[in-house]
Amino acid sequence: xxxxxxxxxxxxxxxxxxxxxxxxxxxxxxxxxxxxxxxxxxxxxxxxxxxxxxxxxxxxxxxxxxxxxxxxxxxxxxxxxxxxxxxxxxxxxxxxxxxxxxxxxxxxx
Amino acid sequence: xxxxxxxxxxxxxxxxxxxxxxxxxxxxxxxxxxxxxxxxxxxxxxxxxxxxxxxxxxxxxxxxxxxxxxxxxxxxxxxxxxxxxxxxxxxxxxxxxxxxxxxxxxxxxxxxxxxxxxxxxxxxxxxxxxxxxxxxxxxxxxxxxxxxxxxxxxxxxxxxxxxxxxxxxxxxxxxxxxxxxxxxxxxxxxxxxxxxxxxxxxxxxxxxxxxxxxxxxxxxxxxxxxxxxxxxxxxxxxxxxxxxxxxxxxxxxxxxxxxxxxxxxxxxxxxxxxxxxxxxxxxxxxxxxxxxxxxxxxxxxxxxxxxxxxxxxxxxxxxxxxxxxxxxxxxxxxxxxxxxxxxxxxxxxxxxxxxxxxxxxxxxxxxxxxxxxxxxxxxxxxxxxxxxxxxxxxxxxxxxxxxxxxxxxxxxxxxxxxxxxxxxxxxxxxxxxxxxxxxxxxxxxxxxxxxxxxxxxxxxxxxxxxxxxxxxxxxxxxxxxxxxxxxxxxxxxxxxxxxxxxxxxxxxxxxxxxxxxxxxxxxxxxxxxxxxxxxxxxxxxxxxxxxxxxxxxxxxxxxxxxxxxxxxxxxxxxxxxxxxxxxxxxxxxxxxxxxxxxxxxxxxxxxxxxxxxxxxxxxxxxxxxxxxxxxxxxxxxxxxxxxxxxxxxxxxxxxxxxxxxxxxxxxxxxxxxxxxxxxxxxxxxxxxxxxxxxxxxxxxxxxxxxxxxxxxxxxxxxxxxxxxxxxxxxxxxxxxxxxxxxxxxxxxxxxxxxxxxxxxxxxxxxxxxxxxxxxxxxxxxxxxxxxxxxxxxxxxxxxxxxxxxxxxxxxxxxxxxxxxxxxxxxxxxxxxxxxxxxxxxxxxxxxxxxxxxxxxxxxxxxxxxxxxxxxxxxxx
Numbered sequence: 001x002x003x004x005x006x007x008x009x010x011x012x013x014x015x016x017x018x019x020x021x022x023x024x025x026x027x028x029x030x031x032x033x034x035x036x037x038x039x040x041x042x043x044x045x046x047x048x049x050x051x052x053x054x055x056x057x058x059x060x061x062x063x064x065x066x067x068x069x070x071x072x073x074x075x076x077x078x079x080x081x082x083x084x085x086x087x088x089x090x091x092x093x094x095x096x097x098x099x100x101x102x103x104x105x106x107x108x109x
Numbered sequence: 110x111x112x113x114x115x116x117x118x119x120x121x122x123x124x125x126x127x128x129x130x131x132x133x134x135x136x137x138x139x140x141x142x143x144x145x146x147x148x149x150x151x152x153x154x155x156x157x158x159x160x161x162x163x164x165x166x167x168x169x170x171x172x173x174x175x176x177x178x179x180x181x182x183x184x185x186x187x188x189x190x191x192x193x194x195x196x197x198x199x200x201x202x203x204x205x206x207x208x209x210x211x212x213x214x215x216x217x218x219x220x221x222x223x224x225x226x227x228x229x230x231x232x233x234x235x236x237x238x239x240x241x242x243x244x245x246x247x248x249x250x251x252x253x254x255x256x257x258x259x260x261x262x263x264x265x266x267x268x269x270x271x272x273x274x275x276x277x278x279x280x281x282x283x284x285x286x287x288x289x290x291x292x293x294x295x296x297x298x299x300x301x302x303x304x305x306x307x308x309x310x311x312x313x314x315x316x317x318x319x320x321x322x323x324x325x326x327x328x329x330x331x332x333x334x335x336x337x338x339x340x341x342x343x344x345x346x347x348x349x350x351x352x353x354x355x356x357x358x359x360x361x362x363x364x365x366x367x368x369x370x371x372x373x374x375x376x377x378x379x380x381x382x383x384x385x386x387x388x389x390x391x392x393x394x395x396x397x398x399x400x401x402x403x404x405x406x407x408x409x410x411x412x413x414x415x416x417x418x419x420x421x422x423x424x425x426x427x428x429x430x431x432x433x434x435x436x437x438x439x440x441x442x443x444x445x446x447x448x449x450x451x452x453x454x455x456x457x458x459x460x461x462x463x464x465x466x467x468x469x470x471x472x473x474x475x476x477x478x479x480x481x482x483x484x485x486x487x488x489x490x491x492x493x494x495x496x497x498x499x500x501x502x503x504x505x506x507x508x509x510x511x512x513x514x515x516x517x518x519x520x521x522x523x524x525x526x527x528x529x530x531x532x533x534x535x536x537x538x539x540x541x542x543x544x545x546x547x548x549x550x551x552x553x554x555x556x557x558x559x560x561x562x563x564x565x566x567x568x569x570x571x572x573x574x575x576x577x578x579x580x581x582x583x584x585x586x587x588x589x590x591x592x593x594x595x596x597x598x599x600x601x602x603x604x605x606x607x608x609x610x611x612x613x614x615x616x617x618x619x620x621x622x623x624x625x626x627x628x629x630x631x632x633x634x635x636x637x638x639x640x641x642x643x644x645x646x647x648x649x650x651x652x653x654x655x656x657x658x659x660x661x662x663x664x665x666x667x668x669x670x671x672x673x674x675x676x677x678x679x680x681x682x683x684x685x686x687x688x689x690x691x692x693x694x695x696x697x698x699x700x701x702x703x704x705x706x707x708x709x710x711x712x713x714x715x716x717x718x719x720x721x722x723x724x725x726x727x728x729x730x731x732x733x734x735x736x737x738x739x740x741x742x743x744x745x746x747x748x749x750x751x752x753x754x755x756x757x758x759x760x761x762x763x764x765x766x767x768x769x770x771x772x773x774x775x776x777x778x779x780x781x782x783x784x785x786x787x788x789x790x791x792x793x794x795x796x797x798x799x800x801x802x803x804x805x806x807x808x809x810x811x812x813x814x815x816x817x818x819x820x821x822x823x824x825x826x827x828x829x830x831x832x833x834x835x836x837x838x839x840x841x842x843x844x845x846x847x848x849x850x851x852x853x854x855x856x857x858x859x860x861x862x863x864x865x866x867x868x869x870x871x872x873x874x875x876x877x878x879x880x881x882x883x884x885x886x887x888x889x890x891x892x893x894x895x896x897x898x899x900x901x902x903x904x905x906x907x908x909x910x911x912x913x914x915x916x917x918x919x920x921x922x923x924x925x926x927x928x929x930x931x932x933x934x935x936x937x938x939x940x941x942x943x944x945x946x947x948x949x950x951x952x953x954x955x956x957x958x959x960x961x962x963x964x965x966x967x968x969x970x971x972x973x974x975x976x977x978x979x980x981x982x983x984x985x
Contacts, residue, residue: 027132044159047129051122063124066131069138073131076124 001014005091006058008081009049012037014058014088017078025075058084140755179502187506190475194507196876197471201511203869204464206518211457211617213523215450217540223363223439226299231438232404234265234396234411235366238688240430244704244823246687247368247392248383253291255418256396261410263401266294267394268362269380270370272637272808276344276836280331284637284838285375287345288362292379292965295322297399304328305339305354312379314352318778321350322377346640347836350378365441389425391766408435428700429688449859452936456608456866459601463870466598468511468567469560472504473591474884530858591884592917595877599921599962600928602874603954605867608936610950612860615940619853623787624678627719631814631845632822633677638807643835648734648805654833655801655809656730658712661829666823667817672714673801673809677845679852680810689797690762690773691750698762705746706787706794709765710808711801713784715741717814718845723747725757725780728800734954738763738776738803743784746795756781761797767804812845819844875965876956882914883969893973903974910973914966921962922955929954 006014016032017024026047034040041049053059060081063074080088111264133156140149158177187194222228234256248256249445253267269289292313301307303325312320321343323332332338356377364370400407411433419426436444443450483496523540530537579648645649655673662671687707690700712728720727723744729923732739740761748758760780767774776799785796801809815822823842893906924957929951 025132026129027135030132030136042159043129043133043156047125047160051125061125063128069135070131071134073127073134074124075131076128 004087005094006087009041009045010053010058011088011091012039013046013049013053014080014084016078017059022077024078029078053078053084057081058087127194127296131161133160134923135463148668171510176498179499180506182499183502183506186503192472193475194510197468197507198510198514198879200464200467200471200876201508202514202518203873204461205512205515206522207866207869208457208461209515209519210522210526211238211450211453213519214526214537214540215454216545218537219443219450220447223442224300224359224361224788227399227767228439230263230399230401231298232398232400232407232435233438233441234398234407235365235434235436235950236392237432237434238429238704239432240428244687245434248394248396249389250382250387250394251389252418253394253396254384255414257293258409259410259414261400261407261414262297262398264293264297265396265398266297267291267396268294268364268370268377269393269395270368272349272840273345274637274639274836274838275327275331275375276347276639277331278344282836282838284371284635284840285327285333285467286368286371287376287378288374289380290377294397295377297397298398300357300360302354302356305352307354308379313381315381315383317379317381319348319350319381320353320379321345322354322356323352323361324356324373324375326373328355328374331581345378346642348641363438363442364395365436365438366445370395389422390764392495404437408433411435421576433784437920448936451861452608453862453866455932456605456863459605460866460870460873463598463601463605463873463877465560466594466601467873467880468507470591470594470598470877471880473594474880476500492572501594529861557865571667592920596915596921596924598874598877599918599958600925602870603922603925603951603958604866604929604932605863605870606954606957607950608932609860609863609867609937610954611933612863613938614950616853616857616860622786624849625720625783626678627814628846628849629844630816631717631719631812632819632826633810633812633841633843633845633848634823634826635810635836635841636830636839636840639834639837640807645805645807651805651807652733652802655711655811658811658826658829659711659832661832662811662813662825663713665817665825668813668815668822669718670713671811671813672711672717673811674711674714675709675801675806675809676787677810677812677848678718678785679848687764687766689764692760700762704794707743707766707797707799708787709799709801709804709806713808714812715798717812719787719814720785721783722782723783724755725778727780727782728798728801728802732779732800733802736803738767738774739779739800740776741780741798742778742780744781745784746797747778747781749795761799763799767799812840871958871961875961878914878917878962879965879968882910882917882966883972885913886910886969886973890973890976893976895978897976907967907970910970911963911966914970915963918959918962922959924949925957925958926955 012033013029016029016036019036020028020032029050030041030046050059050061054061058081059078061078063075063076066073066075136156137149137153140152143149144152164865223231225231234246234248236248236252236588237243247269248267253265256262256265267290271287271289273287274282274284290308290313292308292310295307302322308320308322321892323338325342328334328338332341332343335341338352339354341352343352346352361372362370362374363372399408408502415432419431436454486496516765527537527540638651638654643654645651657848659671659673662668687705688700689703689705691703693699710728711734712730715722717728724747725741727741728739740763742756742761750756751759756778757780760775761778763774763776782798787794787796811826813822813826817825819842826839830839897903897906933950
């Protein structure tokens with residue numbers, strides 16, 4: 001597990017979940033993502049990825065009952081785990097290291 | 110399988126799924142406020158689909174999402190083989206289109222009930238005379254009273270077709286079709302009037318005020334839809350009648366074909382005669398009754414009644430064996446076309462059969478090709494269900510296209526058919542492609558799709574190992590099925606070809622039949638003299654009118670002969686058959702078994718028709734009421750009755766219709782003419798012509814032989830009529846040969862349709878044969894390569910391939926011959942009697958099919974021979 005990096009969409013989802021804090025459930029995540037990066041993922045991709053994050057142990061989830069606006073269905077709230085945070089951090093470090101020497105070059109161009 | 114299956118799989122993680130669906134619901138509500146209902150629902154549906162694709166059951170996909178994928182891939186696959194696709198769609202479409210169109214016609218004409226309430230309880234009652242060659246006739250007024258008193262019917266009425274003239278002041282006189290009806294006739298049919306009332310029993314007595322019921326069309330056309338028409342006085346034959354009502358727009362008089370009753374009448378008038386004052390053999394009415402206990406019961410009771418009447422009125426019925434024949438009205442109306450439609454129905458089914466065989470065959474060939482692909486997919490991990498589903502989607506797509514094409518074709522055919530159909534097909538104008546027929550097409554499509562899918566399941570018998578040995582397995586497994594299908598196709602086509610051939614023979618025989626007169630260069634026009642100006646009490650007025658008309662016409666330059674007849678040859682069926690008697694050598698009166706077709710003609714008519722005189726003379730103007738009664742007979746009667754004597758000068762006892770009083774008159778035979786064809790398809794009836802100058806009739810058809818253009822001849826006859834009686838209208842101006850063409854129209858129509866269907870079947874069979882041989886060749890490319898590499902000559906390759914195909918054709922033809930014979934014997938009744946055996950048709954059909962079949966085989970066989978061995982071996 002230690003050598004693994006999350007994929008781009010996985011990273012985006014985790015970052016959004018962290019931004020949302022206690023309000024991170026599916027529909028909200030989707031909305032926030034759309035607002036921040038202008039990307040509207042397909043439902044299939046969104047939920048498959050959330051499921052994958054769970055199964056990889058990057059996030060945990062718990063159900064909370066909700067009102068009529070959801071047809072009586074519960075909300076599933078997500079929260080990053082320590083493993084998830086560690087992986088995210090590792091990924092960030094790696095990316096920053098790779099970026100730093102070429103950042104100046106990129107700016108000039 | 111339920112709708113839940115295309116939702117995310119619940120059993121995996123119900124909490125996750127539930128929350129996910131909750132999210133969708135939340136979004137949906139929010140978006141409704143934002144985008145409006147329709148767009149929000151659309152986006153919601155897309156989300157569901159997207160989820161279905163990712164979370165559904167079965168091969169990792171939801172069924173709905175999966176179906177879309179399957180359909181898309183099916184479209185790609187069909188588009189990749191355009192020829193195959195087009196041939197398949199055409200085969201299905203032609204089959205389904207032809208059968209749907211014919212079913213629509215059969216349904217509209219035969220199956221759907223007559224437009225009268227409880228039409229299945231209506232029966233038509235016809236007097237029949239077994240002792241006079243089984244001739245039938247209309248009902249006489251006293252017989253109507255017997256029927257009405259019999260308690261067999263809830264209601265029984267009679268009607269008599271009669272042309273009349275509408276002669277209101279200030280409106281052009283108009284010749285119209287109308288009917289005399291008894292007081293209860295229209296009640297029997299059970300149709301209520303649109304305005305006013307129906308005639309009642311009190312209107313149908315002598316001296317009752319004259320009333321008339323108008324048709325919707327007449328009311329609209331002639332009286333501008335006058336809302337106050339009821340109570341208005343209108344003139345028929347210059348005689349004022351009070352309008353009592355108007356019938357609904359869609360009311361039709363659907364009568365048996367022999368009764369000469371047109372379906373659209375302008376008016377109905379209560380007869381108002383004294384029924385029991387008339388002779389029992391004065392036959393003019395068609396009787397229709399409503400029964401509660403069925404036609405068989407009625408027949409039994411009427412048989413008993415007829416027996417009583419025969420006894421009581423022995424003087425009137427004599428040896429005729431008078432009885433009543435009872436038929437259900439609906440059956441009697443369609444009787445003349447039942448056989449024709451049945452034949453077409455059979456033909457349509459045969460085409461559908463050939464089309465389906467084609468489809469099955471081509472699909473099998475395709476399945477064989479696809480099996481390789483299927484095996485590869487299974488080897489790569491696709492489930493068997495996934496592979497089967499693809500096959501289903503393929504069949505559904507081609508089935509849908511075929512059915513769609515078929516429905517379009519059927520709709521087009523139904524637009525054209527009524528125009529092509531002969532006029533004597535009842536109710537053809539009301540035939541339409543409706544829901545029943547669409548349901549029929551739908552059922553067909555489901556059936557066809559299922560069959561196709563079944564065939565394609567072969568493709569799902571794919572195994573990973575099968576990749577390596579696919580071609581061989583398929584070639585041996587499916588070959589038998591495919592070859593059987595091709596043979597069946599050829600057999601069915603042969604049946605159709607033979608049917609078409611027989612009908613063609615029949616048509617040619619009918620067309621070649623000598624009519625006994627010269628039909629070209631004769632113009633005809635129908636007249637019914639107005640009752641009030643030409644009453645039967647003064648027959649000389651009627652005689653004078655037709656004589657003066659003929660004189661005026663013959664005085665016109667360009668008109669050589671003119672005359673008039675009670676009925677033209679081939680002008681519809683009629684009740685003109687009647688008995689006659691003669692004395693044999695020992696002075697004995699022979700009446701039994703004598704029936705002749707009687708016509709009343711004026712001097713000049715037989716000349717105008719170009720009838721050939723065999724012996725004696727034709728009528729002259731000196732044969733009058735004052736001179737002895739004379740007749741002209743045809744050569745058939747002459748040959749049968751006086752085989753060894755000169756018929757001229759002999760005496761004939763005429764039927765009761767010629768009687769003045771109770772005595773049937775004797776008449777002297779003054780001439781013999783060639784037999785005229787009065788009815789299509791029949792040769793046998795003997796003919797008697799009576800002189801109009803001794804038997805005046807108001808309703809006649811005038812015929813003139815002329816070399817003038819039609820417009821000039823018509824102008825001449827118009828002028829002549831106007832000079833004689835300015836208010837006398839005329840109708841049905843037609844050349845004489847138009848009647849000949851019309852008589853052939855039914856056979857012609859059947860022939861056209863059957864030829865068209867058999868050509869379709871032939872094309873389909875050729876495609877099938879070609880396809881199967883081409884496929885066999887493609888399977889054996891490798892073998893061909895090896896054989897050619899080992900030195901086989903192209904000729905031997907062609908021979909080997911062609912033998913396979915020729916065997917198929919031979920088996921098909923062999924199977925088809927007995928089937929064709931069976932078919933021929935079932936349609937024998939529809940054919941003109943001169944057509945003897947189907948032998949020639951079978952022979953010609955077999956040769957045509959074999960030739961075309963061998964050609965279809967040779968093309969792919971020769972292509973096989975042109976392969977270079979290297980190419981052939983490289984092909985796998």
